[in-house]
Amino acid sequence: MSVTATPKRAIDPGPDNVRPGPRPSGPVPFLHGGTNPPPRGTPPLPDLYTIVVNRLGYGPRPGLRAEWQALGPNDDARLQAWLNQQLAHGSIADPEYDAVVSAAGYETLTKTRQQLWQQYRRHADWQVRRLPIWECEVEAIVRAAYSRKQLLHVMTEFWLDHFSVYGWESNTESMFPDWVRLMRTHCFGNFRDFLGEVARHTAMLYYLDQYTSSAPFPNENYARELFELHTMGSENYLGVLDPLSVPDDGFGNPIGYVDNDVYEGARCLAGFTFSDSIDEGGDTGLFYYRDDWHDIGTKLVLGDILNNGANAPEADANDLFDLLANHPGTGRHLARKLCTRLVSDDPPQSLVDAAAAEWNAHIASNDQIERVVRLIVLSNEFKTTWGEKVKRPYQLLAGAVRATSYQQDWAVDAEDLSSLLSRLDQTSHGMFNWRAPNGYPDARIKWESTSPRIMTWRLMLWLTDTTDDVSGLKRLNAAAQTPPGIDTPTELADYWLDRILDRPVPAEDRQEVIDFMAAGFNPDLSLDLSDEDNHDRLRMMVGLILNMPENLMR
Amino acid sequence: MPVNRRDFVCGCSAAIAALAGARFNSLVFGQPNPGDHPILVNVFLRGGMDGLNFMMPTTNGDRGFYEAARSSLQVPVGEALALPGGFGLHPSADGLHGLFQDGRLALVHACGLQTVQTRSHFDAMEYIELGTPGAQSISTGWLTRHLNTTPGLPPQVVLPSVAIGSLEPTSLQGSSITANIGDIDDFNLDQGPWDWRSAHRTSLRRLLGNGSTQTHVRALDALDSADIIELSVSGGYTPANGAQYPNNSLGDAMKSVAQLVKLDLGLRVATIDFGGWDTHNGQGNGSGGQFSSLVGSLSDAMTALYTDLDGPGNPNDASRLTIVVQSEFGRRLFENDDDGTDHGYGNLMMVLGKEVNGGQLYGTWPGLASHQLFEGDDLMVTTDYRRVMSEILVRRFGNSAIDTVFPG
Numbered sequence: 001m002s003v004t005a006t007p008k009r010a011i012d013p014g015p016d017n018v019r020p021g022p023r024p025s026g027p028v029p030f031l032h033g034g035t036n037p038p039p040r041g042t043p044p045l046p047d048l049y050t051i052v053v054n055r056l057g058y059g060p061r062p063g064l065r066a067e068w069q070a071l072g073p074n075d076d077a078r079l080q081a082w083l084n085q086q087l088a089h090g091s092i093a094d095p096e097y098d099a100v101v102s103a104a105g106y107e108t109l110t111k112t113r114q115q116l117w118q119q120y121r122r123h124a125d126w127q128v129r130r131l132p133i134w135e136c137e138v139e140a141i142v143r144a145a146y147s148r149k150q151l152l153h154v155m156t157e158f159w160l161d162h163f164s165v166y167g168w169e170s171n172t173e174s175m176f177p178d179w180v181r182l183m184r185t186h187c188f189g190n191f192r193d194f195l196g197e198v199a200r201h202t203a204m205l206y207y208l209d210q211y212t213s214s215a216p217f218p219n220e221n222y223a224r225e226l227f228e229l230h231t232m233g234s235e236n237y238l239g240v241l242d243p244l245s246v247p248d249d250g251f252g253n254p255i256g257y258v259d260n261d262v263y264e265g266a267r268c269l270a271g272f273t274f275s276d277s278i279d280e281g282g283d284t285g286l287f288y289y290r291d292d293w294h295d296i297g298t299k300l301v302l303g304d305i306l307n308n309g310a311n312a313p314e315a316d317a318n319d320l321f322d323l324l325a326n327h328p329g330t331g332r333h334l335a336r337k338l339c340t341r342l343v344s345d346d347p348p349q350s351l352v353d354a355a356a357a358e359w360n361a362h363i364a365s366n367d368q369i370e371r372v373v374r375l376i377v378l379s380n381e382f383k384t385t386w387g388e389k390v391k392r393p394y395q396l397l398a399g400a401v402r403a404t405s406y407q408q409d410w411a412v413d414a415e416d417l418s419s420l421l422s423r424l425d426q427t428s429h430g431m432f433n434w435r436a437p438n439g440y441p442d443a444r445i446k447w448e449s450t451s452p453r454i455m456t457w458r459l460m461l462w463l464t465d466t467t468d469d470v471s472g473l474k475r476l477n478a479a480a481q482t483p484p485g486i487d488t489p490t491e492l493a494d495y496w497l498d499r500i501l502d503r504p505v506p507a508e509d510r511q512e513v514i515d516f517m518a519a520g521f522n523p524d525l526s527l528d529l530s531d532e533d534n535h536d537r538l539r540m541m542v543g544l545i546l547n548m549p550e551n552l553m554r
Numbered sequence: 555m556p557v558n559r560r561d562f563v564c565g566c567s568a569a570i571a572a573l574a575g576a577r578f579n580s581l582v583f584g585q586p587n588p589g590d591h592p593i594l595v596n597v598f599l600r601g602g603m604d605g606l607n608f609m610m611p612t613t614n615g616d617r618g619f620y621e622a623a624r625s626s627l628q629v630p631v632g633e634a635l636a637l638p639g640g641f642g643l644h645p646s647a648d649g650l651h652g653l654f655q656d657g658r659l660a661l662v663h664a665c666g667l668q669t670v671q672t673r674s675h676f677d678a679m680e681y682i683e684l685g686t687p688g689a690q691s692i693s694t695g696w697l698t699r700h701l702n703t704t705p706g707l708p709p710q711v712v713l714p715s716v717a718i719g720s721l722e723p724t725s726l727q728g729s730s731i732t733a734n735i736g737d738i739d740d741f742n743l744d745q746g747p748w749d750w751r752s753a754h755r756t757s758l759r760r761l762l763g764n765g766s767t768q769t770h771v772r773a774l775d776a777l778d779s780a781d782i783i784e785l786s787v788s789g790g791y792t793p794a795n796g797a798q799y800p801n802n803s804l805g806d807a808m809k810s811v812a813q814l815v816k817l818d819l820g821l822r823v824a825t826i827d828f829g830g831w832d833t834h835n836g837q838g839n840g841s842g843g844q845f846s847s848l849v850g851s852l853s854d855a856m857t858a859l860y861t862d863l864d865g866p867g868n869p870n871d872a873s874r875l876t877i878v879v880q881s882e883f884g885r886r887l888f889e890n891d892d893d894g895t896d897h898g899y900g901n902l903m904m905v906l907g908k909e910v911n912g913g914q915l916y917g918t919w920p921g922l923a924s925h926q927l928f929e930g931d932d933l934m935v936t937t938d939y940r941r942v943m944s945e946i947l948v949r950r951f952g953n954s955a956i957d958t959v960f961p962g
Contacts, residue, residue, distance in 0.1 A: 220834070
């Protein structure tokens with residue numbers, strides 16, 4: 001191929017790719033080689049496509065930008081169309097994901113709760129008992145990497161963090177497919193409905209000890225996290241106060257909750273368990289209410305007196321869920337968490353307020369959560385914020401698979417898969433592996449600390465050099481993935497920067513990647529990529545792009 | 555290398571805060587050799603460690619209250635390891651009991667958040683680790699501010715602070731000089747096609763230097779840390795003096811601290827997280843159950859670290875060391891119906907080191923009679939945890955900037 005001084009692939013972003021940023025405004029000279037770098041600390045605002053695929057999905061894939069462009073005449077129209085598509089996820093055909101799942105041969109993911117309990121939880125072989133969570137673990141990566149229902153999965157991940165359950169213990173490992181399904185089913189729905197289902201799920205009942213809680217000294221573990229993490233949030237916790245001393249918010253609600261509310265909540269919940277071999281409900285693992293464990297006395301919760309008395313199964317708990325779901329503090333807490341996930345670690349208060357207002361205005365709607373997500377995604381803040389968050393290791397892994405077409409057999413017992421998963425564990429972001437009930441942190445300050453950063457870099461580099469024993473080929477087969485005719489260091493750098501980041505990069509970054517690939521030689525001389533050493537260098541260049549800061553931001 | 559890490563802002567406040575030294579004058583240290591800088595290891599027991607079963611009344615007047623409240627969880631008098639004052643130590647803490655008898659371990663009664671009450675794990679941990687009970691608005695952790703104000707910390711210290719664990723704790727938040735290390739043997743970029751690893755590292759460093767966003771800056775800090783650790787740690791590690799670390803993550807963490815101390819990289823502060831203490835059910839009593847195995851791990855790992863560092867030389871590494879152990883709160887005096895305990899309030903703290911005036915119980919035991927309990931349920935807090943920390947900072951590190959470390 002000819003030696004050329006300029007790259008064949010122009011780095012012209014096109015009119016839609018240069019969006020006016022909040023600071024600096026106007027065209028972004030940085031993109032064109034930069035005599036005028038942005039102020040310290042502020043990454044330039046990329047185009048809306050980049051924001052959408054990295055914050056509402058798991059990163060670019062070949063062909064995705066063209067699909068985006070076809071969605072409408074301008075970015076606002078495209079975002080509307082994209083969001084409508086993603087929210088109507090039942091209508092999205094998902095052939096690639098379906099094919100990978102089918103080839104992997106998962107057997108537990110479609111089982112019902114009772115089937116999971118009876119066929120897996122009750123099995124004598126621990127490997128069979130654990131198979132459901134192994135399949136969930138791998139399927140989570142497959143879904144993020146291959147599914148076209150990207151927003152559905154982003155929101156499922158949000159709720160798995162919000163209602164965090166540690167997956168790797170006896171009564172959760174077998175039930176996890178049904179738990180993930182619960183998150184996916186309700187992730188755009190009504191919060192009150194969602195809360196009631198979560199409270200009755202075997203995984204949650206077990207994880208926070210509710211399943212053995214009985215009067216007169218109920219276990220407080222679940223009740224406390226129900227208030228503090230699942231609904232009102234610690235910002236509405238007033239500590240150890242007399243409940244009668246808590247002021248009213250002017251609308252008939254106490255301004256927050258106190259320890260007594262937690263104790264009374266635990267009394268409301270006593271008797272919530274699941275049915276196993278000793279219960280009249282049979283050995284099903286299904287939700288079971290034991291009236292003989294319940295405390296029928298009067299309760300005082302959030303200023304309301306609950307006097308359901310005897311013969312009112314689950315009434316106290318349902319009242320409790322109503323009080324919590326209807327409290328405006330719950331709307332504020334969830335609105336902030338959603339804005340934090342979708343926009344910025346420190347989202348503008350105006351956006352949080354708008355999201356909370358939408359939440360509280362649709363407290364009884366079946367699409368309550370969907371409405372709030374829609375409001376956040378269509379906000380100006382969403383479109384004008386970039387780089388205030390970093391990708392967590394799981395997203396970086398899924399993004400690497402997406403962008404490089406990493407060839408892995410995703411059956412749970414496939415070669416090298418356990419090695420990949422243990423390396424993901426080392427990043428601190430292994431699947432369903434967070435032990436405390438507050439869920440994986442959604443804060444850059446944690447994920448930018450040295451251990452997750454180094455371990456994620458290592459994982460990316462490991463991906464560049466694994467070999468499929470059967471085919472003898474590298475799984476990240478960069479040579480085969482590079483179109484014919486692209487073979488100079490300059491061309492290779494431009495091609496892979498564009499494939500992985502799918503947007504223009506600062507000129508000095510591009511030059512650095514070219515220099516790496518040129519390794520001291522003329523960057524515009526062709527390389528023979530069938531040469532093993534050249535392919536090694538190319539795969540390491542792909543690793544360098546995966547590891548560069550531009551790929552870490554979202 | 556080694557890498558010149560950072561210029562420190564050295565503390566110059568002359569005022570010793572009223573907090574410091576007011577209460578624990580007896581928890582004195584010997585005079586450290588000026589050339590031999592001290593090392594603070596902060597072990598945080600995540601989940602709310604049940605101090606009332608770690609150190610329980612055995613023969614004093616509170617035994618009756620203890621037994622009445624804990625009919626199934628009580629540690630029998632005959633199993634407890636004897637301490638002064640009619641108290642006993644959990645039978646699985648035999649290593650720590652030996653260090654207590656040797657005068658190396660001090661136990662402090664009823665510590666915690668004295669100025670604010672919360673039974674939330676996450677609020678309590680944030681308050682303690684930020685060093686601002688009742689507020690969560692400060693951007694740095696208390697240990698970060700301690701490092702920033704430690705007098706005499708030379709600007710070219712290679713590795714002044716490490717956080718052993720998967721994610722950086724809040725106590726070291728905002729510190730660009732802290733290496734947060736999970737598995738020390740894998741803390742490197744030694745992956746990918748072999749011939750190009752070095753070039754990748756060089757190019758990555760340049761790419762990180764190309765920008766000034768927080769992502770660039772913090773990633774560069776991480777790469778610095780990897781360079782330091784990878785260059786320093788090679789060929790594995792053999793503990794000294796026959797020290798036997800337990801074969802678990804806590805044992806590995808303690809071993810990594812010993813290794814880093816001996817590498818002489820200038821280590822001042824290390825943190826270790828040890829979770830699993832949220833024993834709402836199936837806690838177990840004296841010799842059995844999950845609490846017993848947690849106590850055993852903690853005791854064995856601390857004993858191994860002390861033994862490992864207590865080698866030849868005077869002063870030796872153990873005399874540079876102060877290990878302080880705390881949890882976010884204690885647990886309720888009264889057991890629940892699940893053979894567990896729910897969130898409580900006051901809790902013991904432990905301080906271990908060769909220069910610690912150990913073998914004694916410090917602080918005020920508030921008692922277990924109903925009127926002596928917080929809210930009628932929990933051990934009261936009689937000593938603010940900041941007093942214990944302040945004494946260590948002032949006496950051991952000569953850091954008098956207590957108002958900066960613990961503002962307000």
